[in-house]
Amino acid sequence: MLRFIDGHHDTLLELNDGSDAFFTGLPSAHLDFTRGKKAGFAAGFFAVFAPNPISDPDPGIVHTEAGYMKSLPPILSREYALAATTRSMARFFQLEELSKGTFKTIRTIADLKKAVDGDWMGGILHMEGAEALDNDLDLLYVFYKAGLRSIGPVWSRSNQFGEGVPYGYPSSPDTGPGLTPEGKELVRKCSELGIMVDLSHLNERGFWDVAAISDKPLVATHANVHRICPVSRNLTDPQIDKIGQSAGLIGITYSIDPNMVTPSAEGDPGASLEDIADHIDYVRNRIGVDHVALGSDFDGTMVPDAMKDVTGVPMLLSVLEQRGWKKSELEKLTYKNWIRVLEQTWKE
Numbered sequence: 001m002l003r004f005i006d007g008h009h010d011t012l013l014e015l016n017d018g019s020d021a022f023f024t025g026l027p028s029a030h031l032d033f034t035r036g037k038k039a040g041f042a043a044g045f046f047a048v049f050a051p052n053p054i055s056d057p058d059p060g061i062v063h064t065e066a067g068y069m070k071s072l073p074p075i076l077s078r079e080y081a082l083a084a085t086t087r088s089m090a091r092f093f094q095l096e097e098l099s100k101g102t103f104k105t106i107r108t109i110a111d112l113k114k115a116v117d118g119d120w121m122g123g124i125l126h127m128e129g130a131e132a133l134d135n136d137l138d139l140l141y142v143f144y145k146a147g148l149r150s151i152g153p154v155w156s157r158s159n160q161f162g163e164g165v166p167y168g169y170p171s172s173p174d175t176g177p178g179l180t181p182e183g184k185e186l187v188r189k190c191s192e193l194g195i196m197v198d199l200s201h202l203n204e205r206g207f208w209d210v211a212a213i214s215d216k217p218l219v220a221t222h223a224n225v226h227r228i229c230p231v232s233r234n235l236t237d238p239q240i241d242k243i244g245q246s247a248g249l250i251g252i253t254y255s256i257d258p259n260m261v262t263p264s265a266e267g268d269p270g271a272s273l274e275d276i277a278d279h280i281d282y283v284r285n286r287i288g289v290d291h292v293a294l295g296s297d298f299d300g301t302m303v304p305d306a307m308k309d310v311t312g313v314p315m316l317l318s319v320l321e322q323r324g325w326k327k328s329e330l331e332k333l334t335y336k337n338w339i340r341v342l343e344q345t346w347k348e
């Protein structure tokens with residue numbers, strides 16, 4: 001069975017303090033240890049994310065004849081974001097302790113390779129939206145020392161580092177201003193420390209700001225093809241080309257809420273694995289097999305019934321095999337591309 005590295009999931013949101021449910025079974029989630037192992041989940045980016053507070057006003061959605069446009073949610077207070085972030089990080093680091101040696105935090109390329117070899121399941125700590133950080137970036141350094149290896153400066157929300165892309169269909173990702181001076185400094189500091197910067201959820205100007213500053217391969221951990229599904233969260237052809245030119249990587253997501261898979265505005269639970277494979281093939285055909293990977297967004301969204309949960313991934317790989325993908329190409333998609341990009345990004 002092919003073992004894979006997943007570019008993004010939100011399963012940490014499903015976990016409670018000290019609970020070993022990840023190992024004993026999380027039936028309400030897309031991913032837990034047992035199903036992950038069965039499906040070939042070798043390692044993944046575990047997202048730390050601060051959800052919008054329920055007390056905040058709903059950002060609102062405007063329906064149009066062709067689709068919809070959502071407003072950006074209010075900016076989080078730093079206090080709230082920091083509390084949510086440290087809570088989620090604690091759940092992440094507890095996994096290793098609760099696992100009795102079957103799960104480890106990945107801090108180095110050697111760790112990542114061991115996870116792929118099957119020694120244990122591996123977790124890469126990712127921060128989705130950086131509003132918990134101070135402007136001096138002292139906390140970034142502390143989190144890096146703890147094990148943070150990947151960061152998305154913004155979620156689809158504004159913060160001190162930039163403005164995220166609101167969800168809209170049909171909509172270009174060019175929806176507002178890019179990174180703030182603090183955001184540009186964050187990208188520079190990440191390059192220096194060897195933290196991967198995730199382009200997902202940035203608007204188009206933010207994307208080009210990162211591209212101009214970063215000397216690392218450009219990575220969107222969970223985003224699809226705008227030409228197939230014109231939602232603002234998906235990548236336009238010039239963006240896809242730029243990622244290819246940087247020797248970077250796009251993790252294809254299975255998200256149907258918001259729908260990023262089929263051409264329509266509304267997500268379709270009946271969408272097929274073929275529909276997901278179309279995005280993978282589009283990126284491969286446009287910029288090459290070295291620049292496409294998997295980025296599920298499990299537990300951060302709904303996925304098609306045909307995918308169901310992490311156990312659907314081997315079936316997606318079978319679809320690609322039926323389309324003529326060679327084993328060597330599938331190995332690049334599932335883990336070799338991630339290893340290459342992280343080797344060029346991380347310090348160790």
Ligand SMILES: [Zn+2]
Pocket residue numbers: 128200201222297300
């Ligand atoms: Zn996301």
